Every structure is written in C-alpha cells, then in structure tokens.
Amino acid sequence: MNTAVKETEKNTASYVRGSRTSHKRLRFFRPIARTIIYLPPWVWIFFDVLIGLVSFLLAHWASPSYYNGLPIFYSPLKLGLIFGFFMACFRHILDSHDFVHLNSVSRILGTSLISTFSAMAILTIATTWTVHDQVGRYIIFYSGLFCVVLTVLFRIVTRGWVARARHLVVFVGRPSVFEEMNARIEASFSNFFLPAFFLPVTEKTPLAEFEAELPQVLRTLNPHEVIVEDHSQAANWVMDHYLEISKSGCLIRPYSRFKEKIFGEIDLNTLTDRQLLRIHGFCTGTYAGQWDKRCLDIFLAVIGLLASLPVGLVIIVLMKIFSPGPIFYSQKRVGQYGKSFDIWKFRTMRIDAEKNGAVWAKKNDDRVTPIGKFLRLSRLDELPQFWNILRGDMAFVGPRPERPEFVTQLEKQLPQYHLRHLVKPGLTGWAQIRYRYASSHEDTKTKLSYDLYYVSNYSLAFDLSIILRTVIAMAKGAR
Numbered sequence: 001m002n003t004a005v006k007e008t009e010k011n012t013a014s015y016v017r018g019s020r021t022s023h024k025r026l027r028f029f030r031p032i033a034r035t036i037i038y039l040p041p042w043v044w045i046f047f048d049v050l051i052g053l054v055s056f057l058l059a060h061w062a063s064p065s066y067y068n069g070l071p072i073f074y075s076p077l078k079l080g081l082i083f084g085f086f087m088a089c090f091r092h093i094l095d096s097h098d099f100v101h102l103n104s105v106s107r108i109l110g111t112s113l114i115s116t117f118s119a120m121a122i123l124t125i126a127t128t129w130t131v132h133d134q135v136g137r138y139i140i141f142y143s144g145l146f147c148v149v150l151t152v153l154f155r156i157v158t159r160g161w162v163a164r165a166r167h168l169v170v171f172v173g174r175p176s177v178f179e180e181m182n183a184r185i186e187a188s189f190s191n192f193f194l195p196a197f198f199l200p201v202t203e204k205t206p207l208a209e210f211e212a213e214l215p216q217v218l219r220t221l222n223p224h225e226v227i228v229e230d231h232s233q234a235a236n237w238v239m240d241h242y243l244e245i246s247k248s249g250c251l252i253r254p255y256s257r258f259k260e261k262i263f264g265e266i267d268l269n270t271l272t273d274r275q276l277l278r279i280h281g282f283c284t285g286t287y288a289g290q291w292d293k294r295c296l297d298i299f300l301a302v303i304g305l306l307a308s309l310p311v312g313l314v315i316i317v318l319m320k321i322f323s324p325g326p327i328f329y330s331q332k333r334v335g336q337y338g339k340s341f342d343i344w345k346f347r348t349m350r351i352d353a354e355k356n357g358a359v360w361a362k363k364n365d366d367r368v369t370p371i372g373k374f375l376r377l378s379r380l381d382e383l384p385q386f387w388n389i390l391r392g393d394m395a396f397v398g399p400r401p402e403r404p405e406f407v408t409q410l411e412k413q414l415p416q417y418h419l420r421h422l423v424k425p426g427l428t429g430w431a432q433i434r435y436r437y438a439s440s441h442e443d444t445k446t447k448l449s450y451d452l453y454y455v456s457n458y459s460l461a462f463d464l465s466i467i468l469r470t471v472i473a474m475a476k477g478a479r
Contacts, residue, residue, distance in 0.1 A: 045088045051150045052084020052119065052143075053077070059142035074127070079135065083123050083143060090115035091151075093464045102159040103189055112151045114468060120144045159191075168194045170217055172238070173201050173229025173255070181259055189262070197221060201234040210234060218248045225251045227258045230270040264434060265449040266456065268416055292460055297396045300467075301389040308383045315346055315371075315380060323347070323369045328384060333401035336424045341393040343401060344384035348372025379470075385427050397463040398426025399451040410444060420451045423458075428470040430454035430462075 060076050094111045101107060120140055127135040169185075171178040175198050182196050199217055201210050210233075217223070226245065228235045238245060238252060245252060253261075256270040316327050329347040332340050349367045368376065375381035388394040394401065399420040402410070411417045431450035436443070454462070 041092060045092060047154065048088035048091050048151070049081065049084035051154065052087040052147055053080040055146035055150055056080030056083050056139075056143045058146045059139045062142045062146075063136060063138045074135065079123070079127065082126070083119055083147075086122050087115050087119035087147060087151075090118045090468075093461050094468055102155060102162060103192060105156065105159075108155045108159070109148075109152055110472060112148050112155070114472070116144050116147045116151070119147075163191045166192050166194045167225065168221060168223045169196045170199055170221065170223045170226045170250075171196055171229075171255075172199045172214065172226060172234050173232050175200055177229050177255065178227070181255070184263065197223065201229070201232065203233070205233075210237060214238075214245070218245065218250065222248065223250050225253060225258070227253055227255055230254045230256050260453060264430070264453055265446075266452045268414070268445060268449055268452075271416055271452075290458075290460075293395065293463065294392075296460070296463065297389050300396050301386045304383070304386040305390070308386065311380065312383055315375065315383075318371055319346070322371045332404055333425065334404055334407045334421060335393055335401055336421060338418075338421050340404060341388070341401075343388055343393075346372075346375055346381045346384060348375050348381050379428075379473075382427055389427060393424075395424040395426045397429060397454075397466050398424050399429050399454065400432060401425035414445060414448060416452065417448060419455065420448065423455055428466060430466055433466060433469045433473050 057076055057080055091111060094115060101111070120143065123135070123143075124140055171182070178196070178198065185193050185196070197217065199213060214226075218226075226238070228238050235254060242252060254270075256267045259265065259267050319327055326347055329345050329349075330342045331345070333343045335341045348369060349372060350369060372381070385394060389396055407417070429451065430453060431447040434450050435447050454466075
C-alpha cells in the first residue's frame with residue numbers, strides 16, 4: 001500500500017509541475033468560476049430580463065422621436081420587462097443557461113440573434129394589438145441591436161472568467177473506459193478543461209490501496225470533479241464515502257451521468273436496468289398524456305402545410321423538369337409501439353434506386369438525383385411529412401422512423417433499440433441536430449444514444465429548443 005501511495009504522490013507532483021501556471025490561476029479564480037458554472041437557471045433568466053429591459057430603455061434614449069420629447073402612450077418600463085422576459089425565455093429554450101453553451105462564440109452569437117429577433121417579433125405583434133403601433137420602428141430596431149450587443153458581451157466576459165479557471169477532472173477507474181470521452185473533451189472543450197488526471201483502478205487493485213490513493217489525489221490536486229467508472233468497486237467505495245469526499249469541495253459523478261451532461265447522450269455501454277425502468281416509466285406515464293405536445297404538433301403541422309405550399313409547388317415544377325418520374329415517395333416505417341405506417345417524402349433518388357433491395361443511405365450516394373441532393377441538404381424533402389404529423393403517425397419532434405427491414409436487424413445488434421419506439425417518431429429530433437446521416441451500424445448506435453437521451457429528458461421546452469435548432473441547421477444547410 002505504501003508503494004502505491006508513493007507512486008500516486010509522484011504522479012500528482014509531476015502533474016502539478018506540468019501545469020504549474022494553470023494551478024496558480026486555478027487557486028485564485030476557482031471560487032468565481034464554480035459560482036458562475038453552477039448558477040441556477042433563474043439567475044441567468046434574471047440577468048437576461050435585466051439586459052432586455054436596459055436595451056429597451058436605451059433604445060428610447062437613442063430614438064430620434066423620444067429624444068425630441070414627443071409624447072408616448074405606453075410605459076417603457078413595462079414593455080421593457082415584457083421584451084426582456086420573452087428574450088430570456090427563448091434563451092432558456094435554446095439551453096444558453098448552461099456553461100457548455102459558453103464554449104462556442106458562434107453559438108453565443110447565434111442564440112443571441114435568434115432569441116432577440118423572436119422577442120422583437122412578439123413585441124411588435126403585441127404592441128400593434130394593444131397600443132396601436134405606438135412603439136416606433138427605431139425603438140424596436142435599437143432594442144434588438146442593444147440587446148444582442150449586451151448579451152454577447154455579457155456571455156463573452158462570463159466565458160473569459162470560466163476559461164481562466166479551467167476544470168480539473170479526475171477519472172477513477174480503468175483508463176480505457178475514459179479514453180474516448182477524454183479525447184472528445186480535449187477536442188471540444190479544451191478552453192474549459194485542464195488535462196484530466198487518471199487514477200487507475202481495476203478489478204485487481206486492492207481496495208486498501210484505492211482508499212489511500214484517492215484522498216492523496218484530492219488533497220494535492222483539489223479537483224473540480226471526480227468521475228467514477230460505473231459498476232466498479234471504486235464506485236461502490238465512493239458512494240459509501242460520498243459525504244467525506246464531498247467535503248473537499250469537488251463534485252462526484254458516475255461516468256454515464258457526466259457524459260450525459262456534457263454531450264447530451266446516453267452511454268449505451270453502461271445503460272443499466274434501473275435506467276431502462278426510468279425510460280419505460282417516463283414514456284408509459286407522463287409522456288403518454290402529453291396533450292400539449294399533440295396540440296403543438298397539430299398547430300405546427302397546419303402552419304407548416306400552409307407555409308410550405310408555395311415552396312412545394314416550386315419543388316414540383318423543378319422535379320418535373322430535372323427529375324422525371326413520381327413527385328412523392330412513400331415508404332413503410334416503424335412508428336410508436338412498433339406499428340408500421342406509410343411515410344411521405346419528395347422523391348430524392350432515382351426510380352430504380354432499390355432494384356436490388358433496401359440498402360443504407362450513404363454520404364455522396366450516387367442514387368440521389370441533383371435536385372434530390374439539394375432537397376436533402378435543405379431538408380425540404382421532408383415537407384410532405386406534415387401530413388403524417390396531422391394524421392397522428394408522427395410527432396414534430398422525436399426519433400426518426402426507420403424502415404422495418406433495418407429495425408429487425410438493428411434490434412438484434414442493439415438490445416436497447418426498441419426503446420426508441422416508446423414515443424412517436426418525429427420530423428426532426430435531438431439525434432438529427434447532433435449527428436449526421438446514419439450510414440452504418442456505428443452511426444446508428446451513436447444516434448440511438450441521442451434518441452434515448454431525448455426519450456428520457458423530454459419536455460415541451462426541449463421540443464421547442466430542438467425545433468429552433470433545426471431551423472438553424474436548415475439555414476446552414478446541415479443535415
């Protein structure tokens with residue numbers, strides 16, 4: 001045991017020497033960074049409402065009409081609070097009240113623009129109905145401009161504080177379990193995380209050695225989080241000493257929960273019966289009675305059908321010119337509880353695309369027509385599915401429906417695959433905005449991890465977030 005402890009002391013000392021500057025900064029900035037990272041959502045909402053209010057008042061100061069002393073027939077304070085409230089709601093829907101959001105400056109700017117423009121649209125409509133269009137266009141414009149600038153500056157300053165006190169994570173367990181996650185963290189969140197420290201614990205590691213090594217690591221490194229391998233003897237010991245370890249100020253999480261929090265996916269390799277029961281219970285209980293979701297689906301389907309009618313007519317004309325043959329394409333798909341239904345799309349492949357049987361779609365698929373490639377990139381080929389949503393075969397948000405030929409095969413390869421059929425399939429979904437087209441077994445496994453995350457974390461706000469992000473993806477031409 002003494003030899004193991006000395007080896008751990010040597011490793012931690014070497015780690016500290018290798019990141020001496022970072023640890024000096026960490027000691028000073030850590031309390032501030034931890035406070036920022038774990039602020040509850042209502043605090044972020046308060047700041048966003050305040051930014052909206054200040055922006056609206058500044059817009060009056062900058063407006064020529066208000067500056068010249070012309071009378072107004074509304075309360076700038078009340079309308080400013082309404083503007084800030086809606087802006088904060090949209091930002092919350094887009095998950096911008098999460099420290100992971102701070103990692104990307106482009107995402108900060110994108111969510112700021114979308115939330116501000118959405119709040120501006122609601123304010124414009126509301127004031128037109130209630131105060132007879134007394135809020136001038138200059139005030140609306142300057143409100144949005146000031147709001148975007150202040151919101152982005154506030155987030156970037158916050159991002160700077162968090163980045164200067166980067167996380168230190170200790171992985172406890174077999175290093176092979178954490179290698180893939182560690183590589184993804186280094187690739188995506190290098191601004192926020194210090195290089196992770198590994199405390200190897202295997203089935204052959206004596207428990208007495210681990211009991212002596214972990215306290216030594218906590219004293220020397222004072223990590224931000226301790227991530228423990230699921231279903232290991234280390235996890236059992238940590239749970240037995242949870243209160244004692246928490247006194248050091250670090251957070252303790254199992255590997256699966258940490259991955260779910262950071263990457264928004266469920267780890268299929270560590271999915272337990274308890275988690276399966278959570279998913280089953282959720283879907284057969286509260287989810288089945290979500291009338292608000294069905295109302296949203298009907299409303300969006302009707303709006304979608306009406307709004308897409310002009311675009312659909314243009315697509316039909318282009319297909320008649322450049323891709324002779326049937327306009328629409330129907331195909332059997334597996335829906336909720338394994339029931340089959342006919343899904344409708346604009347045809348994007350050649351007529352003889354599956355003359356040799358069903359095959360996976362793939363990148364740069366030569367069966368896709370030129371007009372079909374554009375329709376797929378823009379997702380316009382999915383427009384006829386508004387009819388499927390109106391019929392109740394599909395929801396607006398949910399796992400994408402798969403073909404029966406592939407479902408039979410995938411359920412044999414992935415034991416958890418049937419769980420995605422507990423909910424209605426969707427026109428768009430969490431997996432669609434997080435991952436590319438599934439063209440292989442591994443892609444399908446990855447997308448399944450996102451689908452099950454959606455099933456177990458469903459909320460109306462989550463649905464709205466996915467819808468807004470889908471709009472962003474369509475604007476970028478992503479798939």
